[in-house]
Amino acid sequence: MEKLSQGLEWIGRKIWLLLRIFGLLVLAVLPDLILEESKSQTALVMAGLVTLGLLVFFWWRAEKNNLPVWDPNILTWDGLAIVILAFAIMQLTDMLGYYLLELQGATTTENDASIIEFLKGVPFELALLTTAFLPAIAEEVILRGYFFKKLFGSQAVVGIIVSSLLFGALHGPTDLASWLIYGGGGLIFCVLYHKTGYLIYPIAVHFINNAWSVVALYYL
Template sequence: VLTWKGLGLVALTVLFTSLSTVLGHTIMELQGIEATVNQIGIERALRTIPFWLGFVRIACQAAISEEIIVRGYLFKKFFEKHKILGIVVSGLIFAFLHGPTDLGSWIIYASPGFILAYLYYKTDYLIYPI
């Protein structure tokens, strides 16, 4: 299932996601906002549980669940014949799930949503966006 082409697309995904995050944070800084509401909530929650549990719940459980629901189910079920629309809608849903409250946080969460949806579209395997 894993191919060099797919792994290359993952590398490009990381690059473009990083660039969009920098753009989003720059916009937030210009607005006087230090962190997204989602990030503040995650950091607060991580202070109350052991590191390993936080890693499992946030990095593994949340990421896998989001991909299965947003792309594995919604994208595949409702946008099989309308892939571009599926990329847009699943990207917006992905962003919405992270609770953006301003332009910068919308960029931080919607851009990876679109990029991960495109990665899934190109590879047709959930393992790549996960």
């Protein structure tokens, strides 16, 4: 009877954690929902303020739930080398994915195409906030912190696989190449977090990747 009670309690904790993860995912898309409704000056300001608030909120939630974000060592040569190496591996994965897309006669993923369309009428600074800063922090806290670390605990291998697939799925892949690009990115982020123990490393790589895309879209 005691084992049954413990089992039910364990299931209850996991279900509650999944509900929290879902709630955090909903919060993370609030700026997008605002901008989808309108791109008026008021909506742009509101989306910016909400995004800034969410950045603070997600960082705070991570630290409060024993998911350390900041590691001072990231500013050392070793820390920077880790970020650069992970980013380089991610670029190689993306290059392979986009090569496969070209073989299919496509030039970009459906997700990228929808982002390009969505950002029309959005100032560069706000695009950087909503498309680079927020996803980098929110998605890493939710998927690497809560989903991988909290939900799977010591089952690291299973957690890495499932969280990588979930990350890929959330980006709406429509073909194998898209799965490689987004699932591969999720895998790199998750392994990076698992090896370092700090969210700032996948956040940094995630941000650099997204920020470069935003800069390229607006200025190149």
